[in-house]
Amino acid sequence: MSVSVLGAGAFGTALAISLAQKGQVTLWARNPDHVADMQASRTNSARLPDVEFPQNLSLTWDIKQALAADVILLAVPMQRLAGFLADHIPANSTANLVACCKGFEVSTGRGPVTVIRDTIPKATAAILTGPSFAADIARGLPTALTLACADDGAGKTLQQALTTKNMRLYRTTDTKGAELGGALKNVIAIACGVAIGAGLGQSARAALMTRGFSEMTRLAQHLGAETATLAGLSGFGDLVLTCTSEQSRNYRLGLSLGAGNSFDASTTVEGAATARAIVQMTQASGVDMPITQTVARLLDGAADVPTSMATLLSRPLKEE
Secondary structure, three states: OOEEEEOOOHHHHHHHHHHOOOOOEEEEOOOHHHHHHHHHHOOEOOOEOOOOOOOOEEEEOOHHHHOOOOEEEEOOOHHHHHHHHHHHOOOOOOOEEEEOOOOOOOOOOOOHHHHHHHHOOOOEEEEEEOOOOHHHHHOOOOEEEEEEEOOHHHHHHHHHHHOOOOEEEEEEOOHHHHHHHHHHHHHHHHHHHHHHHOOOOHHHHHHHHHHHHHHHHHHHHHOOOOHHHHOOHHHHHHHHHHOOOOOOHHHHHHHHHHHOOOOOOOOOOHHHHHHHHHHHHHOOOOOOOHHHHHHHHHHOOOOOHHHHHHHHHOOOOOOO
């Protein structure tokens, strides 16, 4: 099956490089000058330097050419996904559309699969998510991910098409659980970064990861997702990676908040938008999300780190 990756950021480029091991792949970028630079250098020097493109990887800024593929990977930021689909993909398309972004829309609370279904209802909607850094995938290091598609037959086909020598995909039909795991772990990663940046120690980070995972599972159960999905790659696996490495933008944002340092506002950090979206989503539901609420307040400047930590530690004692 032919594959196109729409979006030439670091992650989209890494996916295209890995997939080109097994066949022809097209990488689309909206900027013709960026495409020309990549064609000339056979690298994405702006987003993923020092990794050469394989011969089977072609580049284009022509969206019609990119949409001719059998499988289309959507490597665009979550908050832009709906607009991107509406602008570039016909509403009656029956394409295989695989979201490669994590988070929830602040305005609607929708996850990526729901956005695809609402915008392109006849398409096969799926999501590729899990513990992965672009640099690892691009360099051929072993990575395992979750592919979630409600249609298991289509999921099996996509699993075969998108598995490579270094990128192993596990399949599920629980798209809601996969969406939630990939989104919520970013919020917990911000909290863990805050703890380390503020000098609160490794034990505090371990506590936040553990209680954060409980928070993730609690919301997933409330929304009808399968808890087993949250315990897998798209939930627990991604949580571990994102909360422990400075390669994670969410973790780095938390480090900056905790240390009182500035952070590059142009950097896309999906966990920030997700925290705000989840707070809005759960306000009327009664689902207890103390870490997520704390992160949202820190991001909005409504609380400082010492007060936030004191508030979490003074919560009523209860069973684990």
